[in-house]
Amino acid sequence: MTSSLPVVRDVPSLRREVAAWRGSGRTIGLVPTMGALHEGHLSLVRTAKERCDRVITTLFVNPRQFAPHEDFERYPRDEAGDSAMLVAAGCDLLYAPERAVMYPEGFATNVIVSDVSTPLEGEFRPHFFGGVATVVTKLMLQALPDRTYFGEKDYQQLQVVRRMTRDLDIPVTIEGCPTVREADGLAMSSRNAYLSPDQRRVAARLNHIIHDTIKAVHAGAPIEAAEQEAAQHLIAAGFTSVDYVAIRDAETLAPVNDLARPTRILAAAWLGKTRLIDNMAV
Numbered sequence: 001m002t003s004s005l006p007v008v009r010d011v012p013s014l015r016r017e018v019a020a021w022r023g024s025g026r027t028i029g030l031v032p033t034m035g036a037l038h039e040g041h042l043s044l045v046r047t048a049k050e051r052c053d054r055v056i057t058t059l060f061v062n063p064r065q066f067a068p069h070e071d072f073e074r075y076p077r078d079e080a081g082d083s084a085m086l087v088a089a090g091c092d093l094l095y096a097p098e099r100a101v102m103y104p105e106g107f108a109t110n111v112i113v114s115d116v117s118t119p120l121e122g123e124f125r126p127h128f129f130g131g132v133a134t135v136v137t138k139l140m141l142q143a144l145p146d147r148t149y150f151g152e153k154d155y156q157q158l159q160v161v162r163r164m165t166r167d168l169d170i171p172v173t174i175e176g177c178p179t180v181r182e183a184d185g186l187a188m189s190s191r192n193a194y195l196s197p198d199q200r201r202v203a204a205r206l207n208h209i210i211h212d213t214i215k216a217v218h219a220g221a222p223i224e225a226a227e228q229e230a231a232q233h234l235i236a237a238g239f240t241s242v243d244y245v246a247i248r249d250a251e252t253l254a255p256v257n258d259l260a261r262p263t264r265i266l267a268a269a270w271l272g273k274t275r276l277i278d279n280m281a282v
């Protein structure tokens with residue numbers, strides 16, 4: 001029988017657990033999540049557990065990273081189910097704060113990262129990285145882990161968090177882990193639960209078209225033409241609209257003219273009311 005996962009919901013309780021582990025010389029890994037866990041999150045927990053003695057997973061659906069018209073209200077929530085999966089993956093503690101713990105009355109601080117936050121997701125979801133940077137800063141300062149784990153699925157988020165952690169001298173190592181995919185290539189995401197069976201079939205095309213675009217640029221296709229062609233292929237495959245397909249510098253996400261430096265292809269497209277993102281190394 002699996003035992004249940006200990007849960008704390010406020011900062012003093014979290015810090016008591018962390019202090020006890022530190023007192024006995026343990027290293028600590030943190031996995032920030034918004035719950036609705038899938039294999040992608042669990043792979044972060046397992047990696048954290050391989051590299052750290054104790055693993056804390058955070059569960060907080062962060063209102064500050066959703067715009068008013070976005071899916072905050074309908075975002076899937078299942079703490080009991082998440083908790084059972086986390087025990088099996090080796091997590092030691094769940095930190096699930098209420099909104100008032102994270103954003104008490106009078107909360108007035110925003111962490112804004114420029115440059116790497118500005119293009120792509122920053123253009124289409126202008127509120128998003130401010131919300132992410134603020135909550136991730138708080139979670140890391142509340143737990144003070146040795147390492148914090150993020151999936152490469154949200155590639156720009158990972159670069160924003162890296163930049164912010166360096167800029168603010170937060171004494172935590174940021175680790176990015178590979179995207180976990182379904183058998184047909186679709187990147188795992190809590191939002192895949194919104195897809196109808198027909199949309200789910202189309203969704204897998206996103207990753208295939210990314211692959212084809214990588215092949216095309218390696219074969220000499222000009223970058224801008226390859227991006228435009230990929231967007232056309234997505235629409236032809238059944239996507240409702242395309243926010244971007246972009247080949248960018250892998251660290252700064254600035255536009256590139258060639259593949260001289262490490263380069264990443266990133267895409268965001270809509271299937272009905274569901275927005276999917278994916279990315280790969282070029």
Ligand code: PAF
Pocket residue numbers: 032033034060062065132135136154157
């Ligand atoms: O990637 C996510 O699930 C969220 O953006 C994060 C990092 C947990 C912050 O709310």
